[in-house]
Amino acid sequence: MTQTQPRGDSPRYPSKASDAGEVRSARAAAFASLITFALVLAAYLVLGFVAPPRESRSLSRPSVSPETLVHGAPIVYLGSSTARENTRRSGDMRDLAQLLATDLGLDESQVALIAVPGFQPLVYRAVVESFATLAQRPRLAIVPIEMRVFSVPWGGHPGLQHREIIAALQGTADSRVDRALAALHLTPRRELTDWFLFAPTRVASMGGPPVPIANRPSMAFGDYQRMLLADPPASPERLELQFRAHYLHPLEEDHPLLNALIDIERLGAELGVTIVYELGPLNYQDLVRYTGEDATQMNRNVGIVTEALRRNGARYIIDSLRLIPADEFSDQMWSCEHLTPTGRVRRARAVADFLRQHSLL
Amino acid sequence: VSFATIEFLVFFATVLAVYRLVPAEAWRVRKAWLLLASLAFYASWHVLYTFLLLYSICFDFVAARWLPKVSQRLRPWLLLFSLLGNLGLLVFFKYGGFVYDNVTATGLIPASQATGDFLHGLLLPLGISFYTFHSISYIVDVYRGQRQPCLNFVDYALYVSFFPQLMSGPILRAWEFLPQLEMPQRFQSERFRAGFARVGIGLAKKVLFADVLAAYADPVFADPTGYSPLTAMVALYAYAFQIYFDFSGYCDMALGLAGMLDLRLVENFKWPYLASSITDYWRRWHMSLSRWLRDYVYIPLGGSREGRGSTYVNLMATMLVGGLWHGANWNFVIWGGLHGVFLAVERALGVRDAPTEPGARIARIALTFHLVVFAFLFFRIQSWAIGQSYLATLAGPWHGLSASDWKAIFLIVIAFLLHVADQGGRLRNWFANSPPLFQGAAVAAAVIMMLNLRNLHQPFVYFQF
Numbered sequence: 079m080t081q082t083q084p085r086g087d088s089p090r091y092p093s094k095a096s097d098a099g100e101v102r103s104a105r106a107a108a109f110a111s112l113i114t115f116a117l118v119l120a121a122y123l124v125l126g127f128v129a130p131p132r133e134s135r136s137l138s139r140p141s142v143s144p145e146t147l148v149h150g151a152p153i154v155y156l157g158s159s160t161a162r163e164n165t166r167r168s169g170d171m172r173d174l175a176q177l178l179a180t181d182l183g184l185d186e187s188q189v190a191l192i193a194v195p196g197f198q199p200l201v202y203r204a205v206v207e208s209f210a211t212l213a214q215r216p217r218l219a220i221v222p223i224e225m226r227v228f229s230v231p232w233g234g235h236p237g238l239q240h241r242e243i244i245a246a247l248q249g250t251a252d253s254r255v256d257r258a259l260a261a262l263h264l265t266p267r268r269e270l271t272d273w274f275l276f277a278p279t280r281v282a283s284m285g286g287p288p289v290p291i292a293n294r295p296s297m298a299f300g301d302y303q304r305m306l307l308a309d310p311p312a313s314p315e316r317l318e319l320q321f322r323a324h325y326l327h328p329l330e331e332d333h334p335l336l337n338a339l340i341d342i343e344r345l346g347a348e349l350g351v352t353i354v355y356e357l358g359p360l361n362y363q364d365l366v367r368y369t370g371e372d373a374t375q376m377n378r379n380v381g382i383v384t385e386a387l388r389r390n391g392a393r394y395i396i397d398s399l400r401l402i403p404a405d406e407f408s409d410q411m412w413s414c415e416h417l418t419p420t421g422r423v424r425r426a427r428a429v430a431d432f433l434r435q436h437s438l439l
Numbered sequence: 440v441s442f443a444t445i446e447f448l449v450f451f452a453t454v455l456a457v458y459r460l461v462p463a464e465a466w467r468v469r470k471a472w473l474l475l476a477s478l479a480f481y482a483s484w485h486v487l488y489t490f491l492l493l494y495s496i497c498f499d500f501v502a503a504r505w506l507p508k509v510s511q512r513l514r515p516w517l518l519l520f521s522l523l524g525n526l527g528l529l530v531f532f533k534y535g536g537f538v539y540d541n542v543t544a545t546g547l548i549p550a551s552q553a554t555g556d557f558l559h560g561l562l563l564p565l566g567i568s569f570y571t572f573h574s575i576s577y578i579v580d581v582y583r584g585q586r587q588p589c590l591n592f593v594d595y596a597l598y599v600s601f602f603p604q605l606m607s608g609p610i611l612r613a614w615e616f617l618p619q620l621e622m623p624q625r626f627q628s629e630r631f632r633a634g635f636a637r638v639g640i641g642l643a644k645k646v647l648f649a650d651v652l653a654a655y656a657d658p659v660f661a662d663p664t665g666y667s668p669l670t671a672m673v674a675l676y677a678y679a680f681q682i683y684f685d686f687s688g689y690c691d692m693a694l695g696l697a698g699m700l701d702l703r704l705v706e707n708f709k710w711p712y713l714a715s716s717i718t719d720y721w722r723r724w725h726m727s728l729s730r731w732l733r734d735y736v737y738i739p740l741g742g743s744r745e746g747r748g749s750t751y752v753n754l755m756a757t758m759l760v761g762g763l764w765h766g767a768n769w770n771f772v773i774w775g776g777l778h779g780v781f782l783a784v785e786r787a788l789g790v791r792d793a794p795t796e797p798g799a800r801i802a803r804i805a806l807t808f809h810l811v812v813f814a815f816l817f818f819r820i821q822s823w824a825i826g827q828s829y830l831a832t833l834a835g836p837w838h839g840l841s842a843s844d845w846k847a848i849f850l851i852v853i854a855f856l857l858h859v860a861d862q863g864g865r866l867r868n869w870f871a872n873s874p875p876l877f878q879g880a881a882v883a884a885a886v887i888m889m890l891n892l893r894n895l896h897q898p899f900v901y902f903q904f
Contacts, residue, residue, distance in 0.1 A: 104628035107875045111635055114879025115886075122887050259445065259890065266891040274651045274892055276843040278658055278674060280665035 126263030151190035153178075154216040156205060158197035158224060160358065160415045170419040174426050178220075181430035182439060190216070197224040197358075199338035206345045206353075218438060219351050220429060221342055222358040224415055225379060225399070226324040227335055230290055291319055292326035293372055306412065318368040320413040325365060326372055329379040331386060339383075340390045347391060352438060354394040355387060359425055360415055363404040396432045398425055441898055442692045443645045443889055450480065451696060458700060459626075466623035470593050473700065477602040481565075488564045491528070496596045498524050499574040503581045503588040503595075518582045522575060529571045532563055537767030566606040568764060568904050572731055573599050577613040579735060586614050594620040601702070603693040607686070607901035609707040609727035616702075624701035632878070633871040634698025639882030640867060641691030646888050648854050649685035650895045652677040655847045660819050663829040667838035671829060673847050678819050679812045680854045682900050683712065686725070689899045710862050712811070712855070715793035715803045717781040720811060732761050750786065755779035765818070765904050770826070774818040781810055 153175075155161060161174040172180070175191035182189070194201050202221055209215045259265065289302040297305070302323070305316055312320075329336070339355070346353035357380060366373045384395055406421030407414065417425060433439055441447060454476045461468050482489040502521040509517055530538070536558040543550035577598070580586050589595040598616045599605075659666055659674035666674075690707040697704045707727050714720035721729045737757040743750040755776065762775020785791050794800050820826040840848070860866055870878065889896075 101628065104632070108628040108632045108635070110875030111632055111879040111882075114876045115635075115883045116879075118880045118883035119886060122883070264890055266894060270888070270891045273846075274647070274895070276655060276846045278655055278666060278670045278843055278847075279841045281667045281670075281838045 123262060123264070130263045131265050131267040149187065149190055150214050151188055152217040153184075153189045154219045155189060155191050155193075156202045156219060156221050157191065157193040158222070158415075159193065160197075160224070160417065161191060161193045161222065170423070172422075174422060174429075177423060177426035178429055181427050182433065197222070197227050199223075199227065199335045199342070203338045203341050203345070206342050206349070206351065209345075209349050209351060215349055216351055218354060218433075219342075219346060220354045220356055221339065222356045223339060223383060224358045225360060225376065225383075226413075226415070228329050228333055228379065229324045229327060289323055290327060292322040292375065294319065294322055297323075312410075312412065314368060317364065317413060321365050321368050322372070324413050325360070325379070326369060326375045327379075328375065329382045331382055336383060336386055340386060343387060343390055343392045352394070353392065354396065354429075354433070354438065355392060356396040356429060357384075357399045358415060359398045359400075359402040359417065359421070361402070361404055361407045361413060362400040364407075364413070367404075394432070394436060394438070396429060398428050401425060401428055441896070441902075442689065442696070443642055443650075443896060443899075444893070445890065448886065450476075450483075455699060463623055463625055467593070469623075470597055470620060473601065474593055474597045477597065477600040477605060480602040481600065481605060484565055485562070488562075491564055491567075492570060492600060493596075495525065495528065495570060495574055496599050499578050499599075500589070500592055500595045503578055504590075506578070506581050507588065514582065518578065521578045525571050525574050525578075529567060532561055532567060534763075534767045535561060563903075565902055569608045569610055570599050570605065572610050572728075573613075576610070576731060576735065580613055586617075589613070589617055591620075601697070603696040603700075604704055607689050607693075607899055607904070608725075609690060609693065609705050610731050611705060611727070615705055619702055626701060629871075630698050630701070632875075634695040635882065636871040636873075636878055637691050637695030637698065637867070639695075639878070639885045640870060641688040641693075641695060642882075642885040642889060644684040644688030644691060645899070646885060646892050646896075648850065649681050649688055649900075650892060650897055652681040652684070652847065652850060652854075653897055654895050655843065656681055656819075660821070660825070660829070663825065663832040666832055667840075668833050668835050669838065669840050670844055671832045673840075673844050673851070675812055675816055676851050677847050679712075679815050680851055682815065682818075683708075683858075684854060685900045689901065710858060712808050712858055713804055713862060714807050714811075715800055716785050716791050716807055717778060717810060718785055718791040719793065720807055721778075721782070728761065728764070732757050732764075736760050747787075751783040754782045754786070758782065769823070770817050770820050774814050777814045777817065781814075 155175045155178060157174060170177075173191050173193070175189040176186050179186045179189040192202075192205055206219060209219075288296040288298055290296045297319070305319065343353050345351075362373075362376075365376060380399060387395060402417060402421045402424060406418045406424065408416045408418045408421075454473070457472055458469055461472060463469070478489055478493075481492055499521060502517060502524070506514060506517055536555065539555060539558050542548055543555070577589075577595075581588050589598070594617055597620060598611065598613060601616070604611065656674040656677040659671055660678065663671055687708040694704050694706070705727055707725060709723040709726065711720055711724035714723050737753055740753040740756060741749055742753060756779075758775040758779030759772060760775070761778070762771040762773070765771040765774075790803075794803060816829060817826065820829060857866065870881070873881075
């Protein structure tokens with residue numbers, strides 16, 4: 079601590095005007111400053127109408143708002159990359175929402191897909207929360223559950239993109255003020271803003287805690303990442319390690335991501351949105367083939383999830399976990415849930431059948 | 440509640456317009472209007488917590504009125520009661536979870552999930568660290584007989600809740616503000632213009648520097664792994680300038696807004712990165728907090744009156760309190776502890792004063808700056824694991840700089856040059872006296888940039904304290 083007094087200075091102002099003329103002059107200067115300020119802002123406003131800014135919402139935060147995501151559709155399908163168009167880039171390129179709409183005989187605009195890369199219940203909770211701001215809320219939300227999300231290398235570290243999406247959904251994106259500003263063409267101008275947007279770049283993959291492998295020694299995070307990113311074909315040993323890491327850890331009942339899924343049910347009840355959970359398909363045949371009897375841990379984990387959801391009011395849970403045979407998974411070198419076009423059609427049909435059977439349309 | 444938003448500018452324009460419409464002679468009406476606006480400003484963040492603010496105001500107003508009336512024997516007890524009332528609020532809301540975690544970790548009391556969740560789930564009332572310190576300084580000053588208790592409730596309430604300084608200071612002493620409220624403040628064109636210019640400067644600092652640098656530094660501090668050591672280093676310097684431009688930008692706006700409303704606040708910064716020692720740094724950085732700590736912690740502990748050893752202990756204790764004031768986290772304690780060590784070492788070595796020789800002076804400024812930046816690493820990290828990861832990244836394999844890194848460096852250099860150029864208030868005073876057309880256009884340009892960069896906007900850093 080300092081001995082001498084770090085006293086704040088009084089604000090320093092220009093010398094005081096001493097006679098009436100100077101007072102008038104000072105007042106005129108203050109008035110001129112304010113008028114100029116107002117005129118420049120007005121000119122900017124006029125410029126907005128004369129030369130509207132280019133679309134530039136894709137700044138450092140993604141432009142995510144419930145309106146742009148849902149478009150007033152009565153059915154919303156939340157999902158990850160597995161719900162988007164097929165990753166083989168050939169054959170049927172429709173996403174799960176389009177396939178579901180077709181199965182249900184609905185116009186494609188009636189089923190909206192909200193899919194972010196990487197499955198993340200925290201994002202879906204934020205999305206469902208944001209339904210509260212919609213004038214026309216969806217009637218039904220389908221929430222897939224990809225069981226790998228509860229594993230350490232997957233679920234514990236929502237990526238920056240997820241944090242940004244959540245922040246955008248909870249923040250001011252498309253708030254009333256935003257809408258008012260947009261109506262005045264006061265949206266950000268890319269020509270002004272591009273220079274100010276820069277983010278640091280990584281030179282190596284992200285780090286993380288050691289990755290536990292069920293019934294096997296843990297792996298260093300970097301080793302695990304390298305194993306995932308290694309060129310195909312994957313050896314049976316590698317696939318076994320991946321299956322063990324992703325699915326076979328005993329799930330704790332108070333896992334934060336399970337709580338996020340439970341919150342979605344509660345939010346849905348509050349907002350009048352029916353929540354339908356879908357235990358997303360995983361390559362169960364290969365899981366059993368590579369991990370043997372240890373695969374039963376997966377069933378115990380699923381039991382914990384469904385029990386927790388039902389205990390908290392969930393009425394609709396589609397079990398598509400074992401729906402898809404091994405050859406309909408598109409990524410054979412990873413324990414991954416991406417499906418071939420045939421598998422995607424099968425998955426969408428199971429959802430459609432469930433909705434029809436339970437008269438949820 | 441952030442100053443750098445279009446909502447606030449509309450709010451302030453309304454407050455200012457009504458304030459100016461009320462004749463200066465109706466000073467009581469003007470004060471009541473400012474109080475009403477301040478409470479509305481706070482309520483726009485949280486209605487329920489506005490009652491907490493009101494409770495704090497009423498509690499100390501009444502306690503201070505009673506202090507001179509009670510017997511000498513009872514006065515310390517009344518003071519203690521008041522302090523507990525203030526500090527109790529602060530401890531409950533800000534440190535409850537932290538204290539609970541650490542006490543349960545020692546095994547003194549059994550841990551309870553529900554209690555832990557409750558304490559950690561409490562929403563921290565914005566500005567509580569600031570308005571509590573306002574109140575404590577007032578009640579202690581009255582107790583010490585350094586000022587008479589305020590008899591006018593509106594004046595006292597405005598002293599605590601005046602919206603330009605409510606969220607993040609500067610921490611005012613009652614004698615600096617209350618006398619201004621006792622007599623009508625006349626409109627002064629120069630003060631108004633200087634205030635207007637200061638608002639523009641603060642806004643530009645926040646929008647063009649603080650938020651932009653934050654967008655660069657935040658991802659690195661969120662997870663430092665995978666970044667090059669140079670990027671991590673640039674991010675650390677970026678954070679040092681981010682926090683300075685953020686907090687000093689806020690204070691510029693606070694002083695400017697107050698000036699436009701005919702009132703004065705105290706300066707909080709004096710070009711801190713040009714300090715020639717850590718002692719000097721604390722005369723320049725968050726000055727209102729450092730003098731508060733000096734007057735109400737360091738000197739009551741004995742200051743430097745009781746020998747060297749005791750002085751070092753007092754310095755360390757004061758800086759630890761200062762660190763903890765920023766937040767209920769060990770990283771702030773470490774940051775405060777580091778500054779305590781720096782101050783003690785400087786005192787032991789007798790190098791608190793600036794050297795006269797220019798070369799030595801520049802070297803000392805550079806050394807001080809880098810010590811401050813290093814300490815900021817501990818201030819900024821969210822957890823010890825991230826801190827370790829950050830240090831490991833700094834010691835990692837070397838890589839070149841990316842285009843983003845160069846942009847960040849460019850902005851940091853510009854920020855530093857402006858910092859140097861403004862020394863003694865040169866730029867600020869020049870801008871306050873610049874031609875009206877230029878001044879008005881420049882402030883409007885800052886607002887336009889605020890509109891354009893609003894996707895990058897973050898709350899002011901010190902709002903979280």
